[in-house]
Amino acid sequence: MWDPGEVNLFALVGVGVVLGAAAAGSALALVERSDDAIATTTVLTEDMSARQCTTAVPPEAMQTLGIVARPGLTGRNECQVSLGSRDLLVSRRPLLSGGSAADLPVAARQAFEIACGLLADGSSDVERSPAWLALGPDSLTCARTPVAGRGISEVFLLTDEHSLVEIRVLQLDLPGAGPLREGLAGLVSAAEVVW
Numbered sequence: 001m002w003d004p005g006e007v008n009l010f011a012l013v014g015v016g017v018v019l020g021a022a023a024a025g026s027a028l029a030l031v032e033r034s035d036d037a038i039a040t041t042t043v044l045t046e047d048m049s050a051r052q053c054t055t056a057v058p059p060e061a062m063q064t065l066g067i068v069a070r071p072g073l074t075g076r077n078e079c080q081v082s083l084g085s086r087d088l089l090v091s092r093r094p095l096l097s098g099g100s101a102a103d104l105p106v107a108a109r110q111a112f113e114i115a116c117g118l119l120a121d122g123s124s125d126v127e128r129s130p131a132w133l134a135l136g137p138d139s140l141t142c143a144r145t146p147v148a149g150r151g152i153s154e155v156f157l158l159t160d161e162h163s164l165v166e167i168r169v170l171q172l173d174l175p176g177a178g179p180l181r182e183g184l185a186g187l188v189s190a191a192e193v194v195w
Helices: 009-011 054-057 057-064 101-119 177-194
Strands: 029-033 038-045 072-073 076-084 086-093 126-128 140-145 149-160 162-172
Touching: 009 038, 054 076, 057 177, 086 177, 101 126, 101 140, 101 149, 101 162, 149 177, 162 177
Parallel strands: none
Antiparallel strands: 029 038, 072 076, 076 086, 086 162, 126 140, 140 149, 149 162
């Protein structure tokens, strides 16, 4: 006989991984049942404030990339600078639409693998945990950079808090790959602090 105090585990297993621009970041809540059958809500992470854009997109990284504009909050958990030939976007991608907090690590890892798989194209290779990002061996990153540092670069980072962060930089006039990689490394380090 069914006891109303028991949790339907099949309902908790139905966790959807949401990727794509249409689902740009909203703070998502998870509902869990405690032993005494009282529902509680856990917010995964707070929405980013405009002030946090300065932390997520540090001036040093922007200077290395030759960007002198100030980043703006253009959506929930999304900082952007748009200058035409030098554009930059740092955002946290949404992961869960329901489930329990215990499902978050698996959903985050799946979203990371899908995002890295989508980076591959015919003109550039995807590097897994590249050494030039200067992160620990256990960090989960993937990066795609264009030849000679000119064009669109993308990095995905899975943080220790199970947030999937996307960093995208368009550079059409950077002199080479060195400054681009240094700037991206600065953005990745900042993303680990914010998310």
